[in-house]
Structures are given as structure tokens and as C-alpha cells.
Amino acid sequence: MKFIKNTLDKMRPSFEKGGKLHAFHSLFDAIDTLMFVPATTTTKGCHIRDAVDNKRTMITVFIALLPALLFGMYNIGYQHYLSIGDIVAGDYCANFWNNFGYGFLKVLPLLLVSYIVGLGIEVIFAQIRGHEVSEGYFVTGLLIPMICPPDVPLWQLALAVAFAVIIGKEVFGGTGYNFLNPALVARAFLFFSYPIQMSGDTVWIAEKADAYSGATPLGEMIAGAQLPSASIMDMFVGFMPGCVGETSVIAILIGALILLLSGVASWRVMLSVFAGGAVMGLIFNAVGANDYMNMPFYYHYLIGGFMFGAVFMATDPVTAAHTNTGKYIYGFLIGIMAVLIRVVNPAYPEGMMLAILLMNVFAPLIDYYVVDANIRRRAKRAKLVNNK
Amino acid sequence: MANMLKLIKNPLSKENPIAVQVLGICSALAVTTQLKPAVVMALSVTVVVVLSNVVVSLLRNTIPSRIRIIVQLVIVSLMVILVDQFLKAFVYDVSKQLSVFVGLIITNCIVMGRLEAFALANKPLPSLLDGIGNGLGYAVILIILGFIRELFGQGSLWGYKIMPESFFEAGYVNNGLMTMPAMALILVGIIIWVHRSRNEDLCEK
Numbered sequence: 102m103k104f105i106k107n108t109l110d111k112m113r114p115s116f117e118k119g120g121k122l123h124a125f126h127s128l129f130d131a132i133d134t135l136m137f138v139p140a141t142t143t144t145k146g147c148h149i150r151d152a153v154d155n156k157r158t159m160i161t162v163f164i165a166l167l168p169a170l171l172f173g174m175y176n177i178g179y180q181h182y183l184s185i186g187d188i189v190a191g192d193y194c195a196n197f198w199n200n201f202g203y204g205f206l207k208v209l210p211l212l213l214v215s216y217i218v219g220l221g222i223e224v225i226f227a228q229i230r231g232h233e234v235s236e237g238y239f240v241t242g243l244l245i246p247m248i249c250p251p252d253v254p255l256w257q258l259a260l261a262v263a264f265a266v267i268i269g270k271e272v273f274g275g276t277g278y279n280f281l282n283p284a285l286v287a288r289a290f291l292f293f294s295y296p297i298q299m300s301g302d303t304v305w306i307a308e309k310a311d312a313y314s315g316a317t318p319l320g321e322m323i324a325g326a327q328l329p330s331a332s333i334m335d336m337f338v339g340f341m342p343g344c345v346g347e348t349s350v351i352a353i354l355i356g357a358l359i360l361l362l363s364g365v366a367s368w369r370v371m372l373s374v375f376a377g378g379a380v381m382g383l384i385f386n387a388v389g390a391n392d393y394m395n396m397p398f399y400y401h402y403l404i405g406g407f408m409f410g411a412v413f414m415a416t417d418p419v420t421a422a423h424t425n426t427g428k429y430i431y432g433f434l435i436g437i438m439a440v441l442i443r444v445v446n447p448a449y450p451e452g453m454m455l456a457i458l459l460m461n462v463f464a465p466l467i468d469y470y471v472v473d474a475n476i477r478r479r480a481k482r483a484k485l486v487n488n489k
Numbered sequence: 490m491a492n493m494l495k496l497i498k499n500p501l502s503k504e505n506p507i508a509v510q511v512l513g514i515c516s517a518l519a520v521t522t523q524l525k526p527a528v529v530m531a532l533s534v535t536v537v538v539v540l541s542n543v544v545v546s547l548l549r550n551t552i553p554s555r556i557r558i559i560v561q562l563v564i565v566s567l568m569v570i571l572v573d574q575f576l577k578a579f580v581y582d583v584s585k586q587l588s589v590f591v592g593l594i595i596t597n598c599i600v601m602g603r604l605e606a607f608a609l610a611n612k613p614l615p616s617l618l619d620g621i622g623n624g625l626g627y628a629v630i631l632i633i634l635g636f637i638r639e640l641f642g643q644g645s646l647w648g649y650k651i652m653p654e655s656f657f658e659a660g661y662v663n664n665g666l667m668t669m670p671a672m673a674l675i676l677v678g679i680i681i682w683v684h685r686s687r688n689e690d691l692c693e694k
Contacts, residue, residue: 254660257662268678268679293665293666294664295662296665297662
């Protein structure tokens with residue numbers, strides 16, 4: 102640490118005003134403040150003293166994502182070797198290092214592309230607009246590869262990242278001003294632009310053998326299966342085809358625990374997403390018009406990206422509702438919409454992405470009415486009702 | 490003369506009906522999946538604006554102001570029917586592709602907007618130039634949209650394959666989002682963004 106600090110301090114003068122590398126000062130600031138607490142403090146106005154700033158928050162989310170990422174790497178290798186017949190189904194630990202190594206080499210390029218393109222654009226915007234590089238992309242850059250199929254072409258990923266950062270975030274003023282979750286914007290861009298690479302039964306296992314069925318549990322349900330072919334235990338641990346980081350419920354729950362204990366994510370949102378999913382699942386059970394509707398409601402938690410979306414996407418503090426009552430409504434509607442889209446619309450197998458994006462749009466409206474209702478209630482209590 | 494020239498030049502950039510006044514968005518999103526219908530639509534709207542501008546300008550002193558909207562509508566519909574019949578006779582396939590959107594030129598805000606804002610208060614010649622200018626301003630945006638959307642959405646221009654086969658063999662894929670209206674709206678947004686960053690005086694404070 103000391104070595105890094107010394108190096109940075111030695112480099113500082115050439116990045117300050119008048120230094121020959123001043124043009125790259127935003128990049129230097131970004132690295133400097135990522136490693137160390139900035140030396141400058143607020144000089145006027147009231148402010149809260151707290152060790153937790155934006156960067157520390159982002160790193161907490163980063164750590165919370167790691168279990169899902171590591172498991173995702175392992176699962177990619179496992180699914181690959183399973184499909185070419187090197188290992189038998191159920192033999193989870195055989196071939197351990199090969200599985201992990203294969204998945205690691207698959208995911209690494211995705212991460213590199215996501216970070217290089219995304220941070221490159223962030224730096225350019227920071228440079229033009231004269232503010233420091235914001236830490237927002239730190240998490241987004243990890244989220245985007247985790248919600249893509251392992252075989253997504255790198256140029257498509259790069260395009261999606263550029264689209265998400267520019268159209269999803271920077272045009273609205275950068276981190277903290279975006280009304281849509283940038284990672285989901287990237288995924289929606291990929292989903293609608295390149296449906297062949299983003300949906301169907303062939304994309305979810307890296308370099309799949311042709312004879313092997315690569316359908317995700319979601320795909321099987323839409324194709325008319327009675328229940329997903331994977332066992333509940335497999336789906337809970339995460340041994341099923343799917344996006345890089347979404348398959349393992351248990352790894353995501355570890356992340357959820359980290360987020361909740363550190364207070365970074367809102368338990369209100371998470372809880373109400375699950376409640377919404379359960380309510381809609383139970384309604385479908387009661388209707389029971391086809392096998393998909395008859396699927397027990399808790400299966401919705403296990404298949405597809407429901408869990409990942411509920412824990413890491415819906416809780417995004419920027420795009421979620423801000424009032425406490427609003428968070429319940431926001432989360433509940435996400436759960437309802439996700440299950441509704443999944444079951445009713447076979448063109449969109451993964452309802453979670455669309456549900457969260459839709460509710461992102463409505464979050465400010467929900468907040469507006471929650472605040473408005475509160476004002477009315479208090480005005481009534483104070484007997485100040487004037488017929489507005 | 491310089492004033493007259495301004496009537497044509499201003500709507501191309503500083504008073505562009507789509508990028509600045511944000512009128513006629515609906516048709517700009519609907520007909521621009523390919524370049525050819527976009528160009529035909531742009532020409533049709535230009536013809537309708539020009540003709541109705543001139544006719545309304547000629548009648549401006551005789552139209553009672555209380556019923557002027559309905560009179561304008563009658564004139565515009567007449568022009569739209571003429572254009573529609575012309576398209577059906579000479580470019581039937583494009584006319585079929587444009588389908589209802591030719592008829593909907595009647596409700597295009599640009600047409601009514603120019604009649605109300607300009608033709609009712611000006612002589613025929615300036616009205617003619619104003620019509621040409623606004624029609625072209627609309628056309629510029631439509632052609633940009635049609636060009637980008639057809640090139641990246643279908644890999645072709647005017648129906649001819651442009652993207653080389655070797656691209657596709659190397660893994661290039663046409664962008665499906667480009668063929669959807671949502672992307673057209675985003676493209677219009679980007680055009681407005683670029684336009685305003687070049688003309689700072691257009692930005693709202």
C-alpha cells in the first residue's frame with residue numbers, strides 16, 4: 102500500500118494544473134481516490150462525517166457479486182464439459198480445476214471488454230465535462246458480463262456497453278442521474294438487437310456439443326414442459342444453463358446477505374420483489390390454464406434471472422424508488438410484472454429484465470404520489486385542509 | 490432576396506421542424522426503416538406543405554378566421570389525396586409500404602403548423618419558399634434516419650446489399666433494434682443532441 106501511495110504522490114505534480122500530463126488528470130484522480138481517501142475535505146456547508154463514500158459502497162456491491170461471479174465461472178466449465186460428455190451429470194466436483202479454468206477464460210474477455218469500453222467512455226466524458234471519473238461504472242462493468250450468455254460475441258458486448266453508458270447514463274448527466282439501470286439497458290440492447298445471440302436454446306452453454314440440449318429451465322417451460330428438467334437442488338446451487346452470474350441462487354443469497362448486513366441494498370425492495378413474484382405465481386396457480394401456470398410459485402425464484410434481478414438490479418439505489426412506501430410498491434410491481442411477462446408472453450422468456458426497466462421508469466411517479474399522499478395526510482392532521 | 494433565402498435556409502437547421510420544434514415525430518419513426526420509403530415520404534410531405542402553403546396564402550384574406558382550421562384541413566386533404574393517387578400510380582410498392590402514413594400526412598403537425606404560423610399571414614411567394622424550406626428540413630432528418638436504420642438494421646441501402654458478405658462471414662450481424670421505432674426515437678434524440686451541441690443558442694437555460 103505504501104509503495105502505491107508513494108508512487109501516486111510522486112506522480113501527482115505532473116497531473117496537477119500546469120503539469121504536462123494535466124490532460125489525463127481525471128484518470129489519475131480516479132485511480133487515486135479508488136485506492137485512498139481523498140486529501141481534500143469539504144470546507145463549507147453542513148456535511149456528514151462518514152467513512153462510507155460512493156467508492157466504498159460500490160466496492161461492497163463488488164464483493165457481494167463475487168460469489169455469483171466465481172460460481173458462474175465454475176458453472177460455465179461444468180456445463181461445457183457436461184455437454185461434450187467429459188463428465189457425467191451430477192458429478193459436480195470431478196474435473197474441478199478444468200471446469201473453473203475453462204469458465205475463467207470464458208468470462209475474462211467479457212470483463213475486460215466491459216471495463217475497457219465502459220471506463221474509456223466514462224473517462225472521455227469526464228474529460229470533456231471537467232469532472233472526475235465517477236465510480237458508478239465499477240459495479241455496472243461487472244454486472245453487464247454477468248447477465249450475458251457466456252458465448253456473447255465481444256463486439257456486440259462492446260457495442261452494448263457503449264450504448265448503455267452513453268444513452269443509458271451519460272446523456273442524463275452521468276452516475277446518479279440515470280433513470281434506467283445501465284446494466285439492464287445494455288442487456289435490453291443486446292436482447293432486441295441480436296436476438297439470435299441472446300435467446301433460444303443454443304447460446305447458454307459455451308461451445309456446446311450439437312447433440313446436447315442446451316435449454317434453460319425458462320426455455321423448457323415456454324416450450325411446454327411440465328416442470329424444468331433440472332432438480333430443485335441443481336437449480337438452487339446453480340448447475341443449469343443460463344447467463345454467467347444468474348444461475349446460482351445460493352451464491353446470490355450470500356451476496357444478498359453482504360448487501361443487507363452492510364446496509365447498502367434496501368431490504369424493502371428485495372422483500373417486496375419476492376412477495377410480488379409469489380403473489381403472481383399463486384394467482385397463476387389458481388388459474389392453472391397451462392403447465393407453466395401450474396408451476397409452483399417458488400420455482401420462479403429458482404429459474405432465470407429472478408433472484409439476480411431482485412438482489413442486484415432492483416435494489417440499485419439510483420433507479421429504485423426512494424421513499425420507503427414507494428420501495429414496497431416498486432418492488433412488489435417488479436415481482437408481479439416479472440412473473441406475468443414470463444408466463445404470458447412467450448416472446449420474452451426473461452421477464453425480470455423488462456419488469457425492472459419498466460418499473461425504473463415509474464419509480465419517480467411512485468415517489469411523487471407517496472410524497473404527495475404524505476403531505477395531504479399531514480395537512481389533514483393539522484386541520485389545514487384547503488380545497489386544492 | 491436575402492430574407493427570401495433565409496426562409497429556405499432556417500428550417501434546415503436553426504428552425505428544423507423535427508430537431509428543434511419536435512413536430513412530425515410519429516411519421517419520422519414509422520416510415521424510416523428503409524431509405525426508399527423515407528425519401529418518398531419526405532418528398533410527399535414537402536409537396537403537400539408547399540402546395541397547401543401557397544393555396545392558403547392565396548385565400549388568406551377570404552378565409553373567415555373562425556372556420557379557418559376546417560378550411561385548411563379541406564385544402565390539406567385535397568393535396569394529400571392528390572399525392573396519394575400519384576404514388577399509387579407510379580410507385581405502387583412504396584405506396585403499399587407507406588400504407589396509412591400517406592393519408593396521415595393530413596394530421597402531420599408540420600403542415601398545419603406552417604399554415605397557421607406562416608401562410609395565413611404572408612404572401613404566396615414567401616409561403617412557397619417557407620413550404621420548401623420546412624419540407625426539406627423534415628426531409629433531411631428522415632433521410633438521415635432512413636440511411637442509418639437501413640444500413641445497420643438490414644445491411645442495405647435503397648434495397649441493395651451494401652454490407653460486404655465477408656463482414657457476415659466474420660461474425661457481423663444486422664442490428665435488430667435499428668428496425669424498431671424505439672431506436673428511431675433514440676436516433677432522433679442523438680441528432681438533437683449533436684445539433685444543440687453545435688448551436689449553443691438553442692439550449693434551454
